[in-house]
Amino acid sequence: MKTYLYLSIFSAFALVACNKQAEVKTEVETEQTHDEVVRFTPEQLKQVEIVTTSLQEKELSKTITVNGITKLKPENEMEVSSLIDGQFKNSKLLEGMLVTKGQVVAQLDNLEILDWQEQYLVAKAKHQVAKADYERQAELNKTQSASNKVLQQAKFEYKQQAILIQTLGSKLQALGINIQTLNENNIQRSLPIRAPFTGYIDQVMVTNGTYITSNTPLFKIINAKDLLLQLKVYEADLPFLKVDQSIFASTNNNKTEREGKIAFINTQLTPEGYGEIICTVQNQTDLTPGMYVTAKIELAKHKTYAVPTDAIISFADRDYVFVQENETTFKPVEVQIGVIENGFTAIQNAADLLDKQIVYKNAYAILMQGKNLDEE
Structure with a gap:
């Protein structure tokens, strides 16, 4: 295989390349005529100091x-709705309004709640009577003045009213009625609709006088404190991230870096090939939901096979190293590179280079020799 390398370089490139790595843009055109090896004569090798190495295990990060x-x-954003049907009224909600947790922000009229409160209060009264009767029958049963059957019936009535109180009370509490203060003098016709937490009204979906059905969204409330960052990460970088790892984020309006931590890693990829990470972040003074952010993350160190970065030769959008086949012969091998750190570059297809001698000093001199041979 014959390789024609059209190189755009200075005429003195050969001398410079002996001492310093340079990036060379090339175009490659291939013909099937002979192998790709580059051969030197012993005399030529004396003029070029070529040094080789082998793959090395390194702990690298980037x-x-x-x-x-x-x-x-998720807990700071909620659409509020009603558990029952009714007429929405007495609302003064405006978008952007601050409300506090438990604040009554509207009311809902429904005549059924009158019946539920009545049933609850009647059940409480019957429960007191049933309890007194059960206790009296228990005392009589001790002296055999009351049969076991009568005692069991009294106990059943007592337990039945207790269950009914618990059921109706739970229903009324879910609707926002305080059963601790409920009595025959303060039965409510309207249900209070309360803010579930302190925050701002983001959206109002209904107006006063509207008849709504259960689970109809009434308004949306948000709490913009403790925002999270949702960041996109390439698939290849996901394995090197971990929970509690530090990140440093900034916005377009404020380049000051804010420290944060990775809270969750979602490895399910988007159609574009990204994974998503959720991060906490400090110093949220001027942050609002939906702002674009940029973050820097130092990937966790990991062991990998690597070569000195000077060994890598790039041309035609591909990366190569030269492998020494014998004392005067060298062959290019394409490599897939990974992390670059501290003068070393990770090699992802390391299996192709195990037990090989790799040129890391004056690799470009071999490239130039190959060019000269082709021109001849």
Whole structure:
């Protein structure tokens, strides 16, 4: 296989390449005529100091830059609805209004709640009577003045009313009625609709006088504190991330870096090939939901096979190293590179280079020799 290398370089490149690595842009055109090896004569090798090495196991890491947006915590965003049907009234809600947790923000009219409160109060009264009767029958049973059957019936009535009180009370509490203060003098016709937490009204979906059905969204409330960052990470970088790992984020409006931590890693990929990570972040003074952010993350160190970065030769959008086949012969091998750190580059297809001698000093001199041979 014959390789024609059209190189755009200075005329003195051969001398410079002996001492310093340079990036060379090339175009490659291939013909099937002979193998790709580059051969030197012993005399030529005396003029070029070629040094080889082998794959080395290194602990490498790198810093990546990712993009994303600020995001509300799930518990800080809620659409509020009613558990029952009714007429929506007495609302003064406006978008952007601050409300506090438990604040009554509207009411709902439904005549059924009158019946439920009545049933609850009647059940409480019957429960007191049933309890007194059960206790009296238990005392009589001790002296055989009351049969076991009568005692069991009294106990049944007592337990039945207790269950009814518990059921009706739970229903009324779910609707927002305080059963601790409920009595025959303060039966309510309207249900209070309360803010579930302190926050801002983001959206109002209904107006006063609207008759709504259960689970109809009434308004949306958000709490913009404790925002999260939702960041996109390339698939290849996901294995080197871990929970509690530090990140440093900034916005377009404020380049000051804010420290954060990775809280969750979602390895399910998007159609574009990204995974998503959710991060906490400090110093949220000027952050609002939906802002674009940029973050830097130092990937965790990991063991990998690597070669000195000077050994890598790039041309035609591919990366190569030269392998020494014998004392005067060298062959290019394509490599897939990974992390670059501290003068070393990770090799992802390391199996192709195990037990090989790899040129790391004056590799470009071999490239130039190959070019000269082709021209001849």
